[in-house]
Amino acid sequence: MQILRADAMGMCFGVRDALAATEQVEQPDQVTMHGELVHNGEVLARLDARGFRRSPERARAVPATPAVLITAHGVSDRERARLAAAGKQILDTTCPLVRRAHEAAQLLEREGRRVVVIGRAEHVEVRGIVEDLQRPVVVAGPEQVQRWPEARLGVVCQTTTPDERVAATFAAIRAANPHADVRLIDTVCNPTKARGRALEELLPRVDALVVVGGRDSNNTRKLAERGRARGVPTCHVESERELVPGWFEGRRAVGLTAGTSTLPETIERVHRWLCLLAATAPVRAS
Numbered sequence: 323m324q325i326l327r328a329d330a331m332g333m334c335f336g337v338r339d340a341l342a343a344t345e346q347v348e349q350p351d352q353v354t355m356h357g358e359l360v361h362n363g364e365v366l367a368r369l370d371a372r373g374f375r376r377s378p379e380r381a382r383a384v385p386a387t388p389a390v391l392i393t394a395h396g397v398s399d400r401e402r403a404r405l406a407a408a409g410k411q412i413l414d415t416t417c418p419l420v421r422r423a424h425e426a427a428q429l430l431e432r433e434g435r436r437v438v439v440i441g442r443a444e445h446v447e448v449r450g451i452v453e454d455l456q457r458p459v460v461v462a463g464p465e466q467v468q469r470w471p472e473a474r475l476g477v478v479c480q481t482t483t484p485d486e487r488v489a490a491t492f493a494a495i496r497a498a499n500p501h502a503d504v505r506l507i508d509t510v511c512n513p514t515k516a517r518g519r520a521l522e523e524l525l526p527r528v529d530a531l532v533v534v535g536g537r538d539s540n541n542t543r544k545l546a547e548r549g550r551a552r553g554v555p556t557c558h559v560e561s562e563r564e565l566v567p568g569w570f571e572g573r574r575a576v577g578l579t580a581g582t583s584t585l586p587e588t589i590e591r592v593h594r595w596l597c598l599l600a601a602t603a604p605v606r607a608s
């Protein structure tokens with residue numbers, strides 16, 4: 323059994339920089355993380371162990387600690403102002419590419435467009451974008467697109483949306499709103515695009531795929547969905563502990579990829595487990 327790694331995978335610079343910022347915090351028990359820093363149970367357990375407080379993702383109460391850490395997923399300007407007005411020290415680790423998505427949405431609104439966000443309405447990043455807009459609409463994909471009465475529409479995307487979903491949804495928006503002037507600003511981030519492209523190159527070369535990352539991680543789930551959609555048996559795991567030797571029986575080439583919130587050491591542990599299995603499981607003769 324061969325193990326083939328995707329050329330681009332795992333932790334992006336946005337999550338890495340946010341984690342590095344937490345390392346600089348001297349009194350973690352005085353800081354509340356506003357929502358999950360990353361959708362990765364292993365990382366969250368480490369932060370909990372250091373003493374960081376966490377507010378639930380949909381919490382509206384102002385945290386009790388003197389400092390609040392805004393995660394890489396960002397918050398709305400409105401929420402940032404609310405925290406500042408409450409006298410909180412704000413440690414802002416918003417990814418610059420999330421910030422770019424906010425700015426794009428606000429630019430489109432200033433152009434007199436109703437903003438349509440392609441993404442998951444319940445995701446913390448999308449909530450942050452739409453909270454600063456007048457009459458936004460969120461659509462998860464082409465199936466949720468409608469005809470809207472506005473003559474001008476502006477479209478942005480959750481940063482971790484797969485390219486093909488953006489293309490299909492944008493095409494559906496144009497088809498359903500032929501009367502409207504529709505402008506798309508593609509706000510999918512480059513790390514997400516690079517991981518998608520690397521997976522596309524990998525899929526024709528493997529007969530099974532392992533995707534490593536948190537179950538709540540949007541982009542990790544999308545990588546697994548992409549593998550399954552292409553007919554490649556796909557196993558989504560958070561760590562090597564979830565791998566089952568029997569699942570790999572008879573596989574000739576197994577692909578390995580990981581979401582943007584997955585720690586490098588978690589990927590390496592999964593890779594080592596697979597290599598060990600490959601060394602002890604001979605390929606069946608065809």
Ligand code: SF4
Pocket residue numbers: 334335336337394395417418419420481482511512513514582
């Ligand atoms: S996935 Fe993209 S937008 Fe999100 S933190 Fe990483 S680089 Fe930034």
